[in-house]
Amino acid sequence: xxxxxxxxxxxxxxxxxxxxxxxxxxxxxxxxxxxxxxxxxxxxxxxxxxxxxxxxxxxxxxxxxxxxxxxxxxxxxxxxxxxxxxxxxxxxxxxxxxxxxxxxxxxxxxxxxxxxxxxxxxxxxxxxxxxxxxxxxxxxxxxxxxxxxxxxxxxxxxxxxxxxxxxxxxxxxxxxxxxxxxxxxxxxxxxxxxxxxxxxxxxxxxxxxxxxxxxxxxxxxxxxxxxxxxxxxxxxxxxxxxxxxxxxxxxxxxxxxxxxxxxxxxxxxxxxxxxxxxxxxxxxxxxxxxxxxxxxxxxxxxxxxxxxxxxxxxxxxxxxxxxxxxxxxxxxxxxxxxxxxxxxxxxxxxxxxxxxxxxxxxxxxxxxxxxxxxxxxxxxxxxxxxxxxxxxxxxxxxxxxxxxxxxxxxxxxxxxxxxxxxxxxxxxxxxx
Amino acid sequence: xxxxxxxxxxxxxxxxxxxxxxxxxxxxxxxxxxxxxxxxxxxxxxxxxxxxxxxxxxxxxxxxxxxxxxxxxxxxxxxxxxxxxxxxxxxxxxxxxxxxxxxxxxxxxxxxxxxxxxxxxxxxxxxxxxxxxxxxxxxxxxxxxxxxxxxxxxxxxxxxxxxxxxxxxxxxxxxxxxxxxxxxxxxxxxxxxxxxxxxxxxxxxxxxxxxxxxxxxxxxxxxxxxxxxxxxxxxxxxxxxxxxxxxxxxxxxxxxxxxxxxxxxxxxxxxxxxxxxxxxxxxxxxxxxxxxxxxxxxxxxxxxxxxxxxxxxxxxxxxxxxxxxxxxxxxxxxxxxxxxxxxxxxxxxxxxxxxxxxxxxxxxxxxxxxxxxxxxxxxxxxxxxxxxxxxxxxxxxxxxxxxxxxxxxxxxxxxxxxxxxxxxxxxxxxxx
Numbered sequence: 087x088x089x090x091x092x093x094x095x096x097x098x099x100x101x102x103x104x105x106x107x108x109x110x111x112x113x114x115x116x117x118x119x120x121x122x123x124x125x126x127x128x129x130x131x132x133x134x135x136x137x138x139x140x141x142x143x144x145x146x147x148x149x150x151x152x153x154x155x156x157x158x159x160x161x162x163x164x165x166x167x168x169x170x171x172x173x174x175x176x177x178x179x180x181x182x183x184x185x186x187x188x189x190x191x192x193x194x195x196x197x198x199x200x201x202x203x204x205x206x207x208x209x210x211x212x213x214x215x216x217x218x219x220x221x222x223x224x225x226x227x228x229x230x231x232x233x234x235x236x237x238x239x240x241x242x243x244x245x246x247x248x249x250x251x252x253x254x255x256x257x258x259x260x261x262x263x264x265x266x267x268x269x270x271x272x273x274x275x276x277x278x279x280x281x282x283x284x285x286x287x288x289x290x291x292x293x294x295x296x297x298x299x300x301x302x303x304x305x306x307x308x309x310x311x312x313x314x315x316x317x318x319x320x321x322x323x324x325x326x327x328x329x330x331x332x333x334x335x336x337x338x339x340x341x342x343x344x345x346x347x348x349x350x351x352x353x354x355x356x357x358x359x360x361x362x363x364x365x366x367x368x369x370x371x372x373x374x375x376x377x378x379x380x381x382x383x384x385x386x387x388x389x390x391x392x393x394x395x396x397x398x399x400x401x402x403x404x405x406x407x408x409x410x411x412x413x414x415x416x417x418x419x420x421x422x423x424x425x426x427x428x429x430x431x432x433x434x435x436x437x438x439x440x441x442x443x444x445x446x447x448x449x450x451x452x453x454x455x456x457x458x459x460x461x462x463x464x465x466x467x468x469x470x471x472x473x474x475x476x477x478x479x480x481x482x483x484x485x486x487x488x489x490x491x492x493x494x495x496x497x498x499x500x501x502x503x504x505x506x507x508x509x510x511x512x513x514x515x516x517x518x
Numbered sequence: 519x520x521x522x523x524x525x526x527x528x529x530x531x532x533x534x535x536x537x538x539x540x541x542x543x544x545x546x547x548x549x550x551x552x553x554x555x556x557x558x559x560x561x562x563x564x565x566x567x568x569x570x571x572x573x574x575x576x577x578x579x580x581x582x583x584x585x586x587x588x589x590x591x592x593x594x595x596x597x598x599x600x601x602x603x604x605x606x607x608x609x610x611x612x613x614x615x616x617x618x619x620x621x622x623x624x625x626x627x628x629x630x631x632x633x634x635x636x637x638x639x640x641x642x643x644x645x646x647x648x649x650x651x652x653x654x655x656x657x658x659x660x661x662x663x664x665x666x667x668x669x670x671x672x673x674x675x676x677x678x679x680x681x682x683x684x685x686x687x688x689x690x691x692x693x694x695x696x697x698x699x700x701x702x703x704x705x706x707x708x709x710x711x712x713x714x715x716x717x718x719x720x721x722x723x724x725x726x727x728x729x730x731x732x733x734x735x736x737x738x739x740x741x742x743x744x745x746x747x748x749x750x751x752x753x754x755x756x757x758x759x760x761x762x763x764x765x766x767x768x769x770x771x772x773x774x775x776x777x778x779x780x781x782x783x784x785x786x787x788x789x790x791x792x793x794x795x796x797x798x799x800x801x802x803x804x805x806x807x808x809x810x811x812x813x814x815x816x817x818x819x820x821x822x823x824x825x826x827x828x829x830x831x832x833x834x835x836x837x838x839x840x841x842x843x844x845x846x847x848x849x850x851x852x853x854x855x856x857x858x859x860x861x862x863x864x865x866x867x868x869x870x871x872x873x874x875x876x877x878x879x880x881x882x883x884x885x886x887x888x889x890x891x892x893x894x895x896x897x898x899x900x901x902x903x904x905x906x907x908x909x910x911x912x913x914x915x916x917x918x919x920x921x922x923x924x925x926x927x928x929x930x931x932x933x934x935x936x937x938x939x940x941x942x943x944x945x946x947x948x949x950x
C-alpha cells in the first residue's frame with residue numbers, strides 16, 4: 087500500500103520532511119509506504135536544497151488539498167491565512183491533516199476540529215509545540231489517566247537562547263537579540279518570540295490538551311522578555327535562581343472546577359528545579375498530575391530536523407491507523423479533539439505567586455522600614471529583603487515575597503511608588 | 519460502550535490502577551467506559567486498601583484470561599511464571615494485553631509478540647520501563663522517523679536513590695542500601711536492582727524498540743553498583759562528574775549495520791549532562807537520533823501512582839482503537855511488534871569508551887611514569903592523572919583516559935597490576 091502526502095510549503099521544515107521521506111533506510115519501515123504526491127510552493131523556480139521532480143511542484147495550493155490522489159495534507163505554511171482556509175478545504179475533501187502551525191490551531195482550533203470531527207479525519211500537530219520533543223501525543227495518549235494540575239515549560243527557543251546568553255555572558259537584551267538575529271535564531275521582526283506571543287499560542291494548545299476544555303488564545307496573559315535586564319539576571323543568580331520565559335497553565339482550584347491560570351512571563355526559577363537546566367534553544371515541558379507526579383520532556387524546540395521528525399511521526403501515525411483499520415467508524419477519542427466547553431480562566435489579579443522586585447532608593451535605612459510597612463499593609467509577606475548594590479547615588483534593594491495575591495502585590499507597589507525615598511522600580515518579576 | 523478489563527494481580531500497581539478507574543472525574547472521558555471485570559488475587563481474604571465487590575475477586579487466574587466477557591488483560595504479577603503462560607493464554611483467547619512486566623517481555627518478547635501478531639491483538643507495556651514516564655509510546659509513535667543512534671538512561675529508581683544518597687551524604691553503599699530497604703525503595707533481596715538486572719531488562723526492551731530488531735536479554739553486559747564506593751563518588755565529584763547506573767544501547771557503526779552496544783554499568787556522567795540532574799528515585803531516558811538530535815524523558819520511575827498511570831494509559835489506547843475501528847483488519851505497525859531479525863551485538867572488548875581507574879600505589883613519583891608507560895604501550899591515551907589522596911601509607915592516583923578500546927584498556931591494566939609499585943586497583947569505572 088502507498089500513501090500520498092501533499093506538502094503545503096517547502097521551506098526549512100518542508101525540506102527536512104522531504105529529506106526523511108526520501109531516505110527511509112534505518113528508520114521505521116512504514117516510511118517506505120509514504121510518498122510525496124504534491125508540493126505547494128510560492129515560486130516554481132527558486133533554487134532548493136532538495137531537487138524534486140518538477141511535476142510534483144505547483145503554486146496552486148488549492149489543487150493539492152482537493153486532489154483525490156492525496157491522503158494526508160501536511161501544512162507547513164505558518165501564519166493564519168491561507169493556512170486556515172487550506173486546512174478547512176483539506177478536511178472538507180476528507181483528508182487527514184498534519185500541521186506545525188501553532189498560530190492557526192491556537193486561534194482556530196475549535197473551528198478546525200469541529201469540521202474534522204464531522205468529516206471523520208484527524209488533525210495532528212506534534213510539531214506545533216516543542217519542535218522535535220514528543221509532548222502533544224504523550225499528553226493525548228499517555229497521560230490521560232491523570233488529573234493534570236499543571237503544565238509549565240520553556241516552549242520558545244529564541245527567548246531561551248537570548249536569556250541563556252544574557253546569563254552566561256552578562257550581556258544585555260538588545261545586544262544578544264542582535265546576535266541571535268545574525269545567527270538565524272531570531273527573526274528580523276522578533277515580536278512573536280520576544281514578546282511571548284509564540285509561547286502563548288503553545289500554552290493555549292497544551293492547556294487545551296491537558297485540561298480537557300477549549301482555551302481562547304486571547305485569555306493567555308502574556309509578558310515578554312524585553313524588560314529583563316542583565317542586572318536582574320545577575321541578582322537572580324546570587325539569590326539561587328535563573329530567569330526563564332515560562333508558559334504556565336495551572337489548575338487553581340481543586341474539586342469541581344476548571345478554573346485555569348494561563349500565562350506567559352519571565353520567571354525566576356530555582357536552580358534546582360528541573361526546568362532550570364534547559365538552556366540555549368532547548369525546550370522543556372513539565373507536566374504534573376495525579377497520580378503521576380511530575381514528568382518532564384526535554385529536547386530541541388525548533389529547527390528543520392527536529393520539527394520534521396515530529397511532522398513525519400504524525401504522518402506515520404495516520405498511516406498506521408489507515409493501514410490497520412481502513413476507513414474508521416469513528417475517530418479515536420485519544421487522538422481527536424472531543425472538547426465541548428471552554429475552560430474558565432482565572433483573572434490575573436487572583437493569581438497567587440511569589441514576586442521579585444528591584445527598587446532604586448534614596449534613603450536606605452528609612453526605606454526598608456517603609457517598604458516593609460507598605461507591603462504589610464497590603465497583606466504581602468516578604469521572604470527576603472536584600473540591599474544588593476549601589477547605582478550612582480541610589481541604593482538597589484531587591485525584595486522576594488512569599489506567595490501573594492497578585493492584586494495585593496500591585497496595590498502595595500502603587501503605595502510604594504509614591505514613597506519619597508523610592509526613586510523607581512525598574513523590575514518586577516514573578517518567582518516560581 | 520463498555521470495555522471490561524481483567525486484572526491479574528492486585529498489589530501496589532493493581533491497587534493504583536483500580537483507584538484511577540474507580541475515580542474517573544477530571545481524567546480523560548474514555549475512562550468512564552472502562553470497568554474492572556475480574557481481579558485475580560492470591561488470597562481472597564487479605565485486607566485491601568480498596569474494597570472491591572467480592573464477586574470480582576478470584577484466585578483462578580486462568581478463568582480470567584479465558585473469560586469471554588473480558589476485553590483486555592492487565593498483567594501485574596511480575597516474574598516469569600505464571601505471567602508468561604497467562605499472557606500467552608490471554609492472547610490465544612483473543613484478548614489484548616497490557617503488562618508492566620519487563621522481565622517477561624525482555625525474555626519472552628519474541629514468543630509473546632509472534633502469538634499476538636497471529637491473533638491480531640496488541641501487547642502494550644508502557645509501565646515496563648520508566649514507571650510513569652511516557653517513553654515506550656514515544657519511541658514507537660513519535661520517534662520512528664529517526665535513525666536512532668543511542669538510547670541511554672537511568673532506568674532503575676532503587677540504584678539511583680542509593681547513588682544519590684551516597685553522593686549527597688558521603689555514605690557507603692551498604693549503609694544506604696539498608697536505609698533504602700527500610701523505606702521500601704529496595705527489596706529484601708536487592709539483587710535485581712543493585713546488580714543491574716532490572717536495568718538490563720529495560721534496556722533490552724528499549725533497544726528493541728529503538729533499533730528495530732529483536733534483542734536477547736542475555737546479550738546485555740551488566741555490572742551493578744555494589745563496587746561503587748563513597749571514595750569514588752567524592753573523587754568523581756572533584757573531577758566534575760556524578761556516578762549514575764546507566765543503561766546504554768548505542769549504534770556503533772554507521773551505514774548498513776545493526777551492531778549494537780548494549781550495556782548496564784555505573785558511569786561517570788559530566789555534571790553538565792542532562793542525565794546528571796536526575797536524582798533520587800527519578801528516572802531519565804535520553805534518546806538521540808537523526809534528524810532529531812537529543813530528547814530526554816524524565817519522571818518518577820516507579821511507585822503505585824506513576825506505574826498505574828502508564829498501565830491505564832495503555833488500556834485507554836486499546837479502548838480508543840477498539841472504539842474507532844472495532845475489529846482491526848491488521849495491527850497498527852507503530853503499536854505492534856514487527857521485528858523479524860535479531861540485532862547484532864558488539865562484544866565488550868570492542869567497546870570504545872573513556873575509563874576512570876583508581877590505583878593505590880607505593881612509590882608515587884616512580885609509579886606515574888610506569889603507569890603512563892604501561893597505558894601507552896597498549897595504546898591507551900590519558901586525559902588526566904591526578905594524585906588525589908593518601909590512604910594509610912599508600913598514595914591514591916586517579917586516571918581518566920580518552921576514548922579507548924575496552925580490550926586495550928584491560929590489557930594495560932593487567933600489565934599495571936604486575937608493577938611492583940602498585941598495591942591494588944580498587945575501582946574501574948566507565949566515563950560517559
